[in-house]
Amino acid sequence: MELSTYLTFIAISLGFIATPGPNVLVIISTSLSEGRSKGFQTVFGIGVAMILQLTVAVLGTAWLVYMLAQGFEWLKWGGVAYLVYLGVRHLWAAVAHEEPVEKAAFVGSFGRGFFVSLTNPKTILFFGAFLPQFALAGSLFFTQLVILSATFWVLALGVNLGYTILAGQFATTLSSRKSLKIKHGVSGVLYLGAGAVLASIKRA
Numbered sequence: 001m002e003l004s005t006y007l008t009f010i011a012i013s014l015g016f017i018a019t020p021g022p023n024v025l026v027i028i029s030t031s032l033s034e035g036r037s038k039g040f041q042t043v044f045g046i047g048v049a050m051i052l053q054l055t056v057a058v059l060g061t062a063w064l065v066y067m068l069a070q071g072f073e074w075l076k077w078g079g080v081a082y083l084v085y086l087g088v089r090h091l092w093a094a095v096a097h098e099e100p101v102e103k104a105a106f107v108g109s110f111g112r113g114f115f116v117s118l119t120n121p122k123t124i125l126f127f128g129a130f131l132p133q134f135a136l137a138g139s140l141f142f143t144q145l146v147i148l149s150a151t152f153w154v155l156a157l158g159v160n161l162g163y164t165i166l167a168g169q170f171a172t173t174l175s176s177r178k179s180l181k182i183k184h185g186v187s188g189v190l191y192l193g194a195g196a197v198l199a200s201i202k203r204a
Contacts (some may be wrong), residue, residue: 001136001144006151009134013152017159025193026116027160028167029086030109036168038109043160045113050156052118054149057127058142080199085114085194096136127152 018024023046031039117123131152133142 001134001147005134006069009148010155013059013155014159016150017156022116022120022195023113023160024163026113027163029188030112031164032170034109036164039168040161041109041163041166042113043157045110045115046117046160047113047157048110049117050123050153053127054131054153055126057131058145058149062075064165077199080195082199087188087192087195089188091185123172148183 027042027046030042046185127149131145131148135141135150
């Protein structure tokens with residue numbers, strides 16, 4: 001793999017990762033409503049799910065990737081329902097002037113990121129079609145895929161942590177009752193937006 005090819009891969013990957021999708025919206029909404037530490041846990045969950053998806057993309061054949069994506073289609077709607085539930089819960093907390101929604105335990109924040117990321121059928125298809133385009137055919141083809149996968153994962157982790165830090169920093173400035181109402185309202189809208197984005201995703 002030439003350096004120019006690798007740098008092109010990094011540039012395209014950063015553009016894909018930074019584009020707001022279900023993962024990014026969930027990270028921002030969690031960090032806003034529950035704090036930076038919960039946002040980090042959500043990023044960790046997304047990272048673990050991404051490792052599984054990248055592993056399938058590297059080890060699996062095109063047929064396996066396609067079949068798994070078909071199987072995840074029904075899971076996608078479970079993810080949509082979960083995001084809508086979170087959105088409605090936060091909007092209700094804002095409208096009803098209730099105390100902040102109880103912060104989720106680690107498994108809740110981690111599981112949220114893991115579940116939302118894993119139920120996106122487009123991700124595994126993207127990995128399966130995208131990664132091989134930058135690997136040269138030959139004896140080192142598998143090694144190149146591993147390097148590309150590791151690079152993508154590190155880039156995604158960095159970008160997602162950046163979103164978490166920024167959203168968490170903004171959340172610390174919103175501590176009054178009125179600010180908490182705004183925070184829950186924004187989080188609710190973001191969760192609903194993430195659900196809408198996930199629902200609109202179709203298999204390639």
